[in-house]
């Protein structure tokens with residue numbers, strides 16, 4: 327588990343080379359212009375990164391969660407926001423591949439794996455974020471259709487995506503009344519809010535998704551009625567690893583930029599990297615990152631092995647990787663002095679992008695809730 331195979335090293339290096347050439351030179355400008363880099367994402371998909379852990383018979387790459395963590399970390403060294411959108415696309419595509427029947431898999435997954443089509447994951451609502459099982463978007467059966475009414479909030483990729491994997495209420499209150507529908511762009515009754523103005527993740531749009539009397543064929547339901555919450559949470563186990571990996575990549579890039587900067591920058595007649603107090607801060611940054619990375623790989627291996635405690639390990643690893651990643655990036659900004667605050671150096675973008683990883687895919691408080699519930703249940 328702690329030594330990468332030759333194949334894994336090749337996958338990681340391929341993703342890092344792609345990131346260095348296709349993302350890094352443009353990331354600061356994309357952030358400024360709020361440009362969603364669809365062409366670059368499609369180029370990543372051409373290398374197999376559109377359906378990383380999706381099965382090969384529908385165009386996926388059939389790789390492991392650990393392979394995916396290596397890829398998202400490598401891409402995030404260039405642009406955490408782009409890597410994070412790709413992670414959400416992969417999560418949504420995997421949900422259709424894993425829980426859809428053969429017709430559904432063949433209908434949607436090949437175009438998602440190639441990224442001819444883009445996907446969004448729609449769980450959060452204006453009144454239901456952390457308490458996602460309280461969602462209210464209603465889907466009422468009408469013959470061989472559902473009629474959907476409600477609103478999703480903060481949806482990444484919304485307005486640009488072609489396929490929306492949407493958690494809706496088909497039954498009673500609580501998690502068991504939730505089902506998952508695939509809703510296609512262009513369906514009458516589907517509309518979007520304005521692109522939110524936000525602190526980071528400017529390379530991808532975030533919008534409300536609104537459903538007004540929207541008719542969805544019953545054949546677009548993934549899994550049985552009432553299984554939607556389970557499907558949504560299964561997606562998030564892997565999604566949390568991916569987002570953690572994006573934090574590691576952003577922080578790794580910030581550390582590398584800091585090492586180069588401190589080699590050049592002088593103060594009090596010495597290079598910054600000659601001050602021992604600062605050398606120790608670099609060491610702590612590297613130690614925290616390596617510890618978080620090792621833990622994330624352990625959680626990814628547990629998910630690959632379908633271990634009984636995989637959900638808890640993914641929640642723990644998400645909490646550690648996103649907190650440590652943000653702290654390391656913020657420390658990198660500090661070590662750049664005033665220049666770290668300027669956008670040209672690329673550090674402040676990393677800090678802004680990484681901040682939201684502590685909030686989404688379940689806040690880091692909710693990660694503690696998952697872990698503490700499991701601990702207390704074991705104790706009982």
Ligand SMILES: Cc1cc2nc3c(=O)[nH]c(=O)nc-3n(C[C@H](O)[C@H](O)[C@H](O)COP(=O)(O)OP(=O)(O)OC[C@H]3O[C@@H](n4cnc5c(N)ncnc54)[C@H](O)[C@@H]3O)c2cc1C
Nearest residue numbers: 447448449450455456480481482532685686687688689691
């Ligand atoms: C840029 C961005 C992109 C996003 N993309 C998506 C997406 O693509 N799809 C999607 O479905 N959602 C998405 N989200 C939504 C995100 O998952 C939610 O914002 C998040 O789950 C928190 O929900 P909330 O904002 O409603 O906060 P709330 O749930 O209102 O929480 C507010 C605060 O209370 C804390 N809290 C709540 N309950 C508890 C508790 N029981 N114990 C301790 N603390 C608690 C929270 O941790 C938080 O600090 C995105 C959000 C952002 C900002």
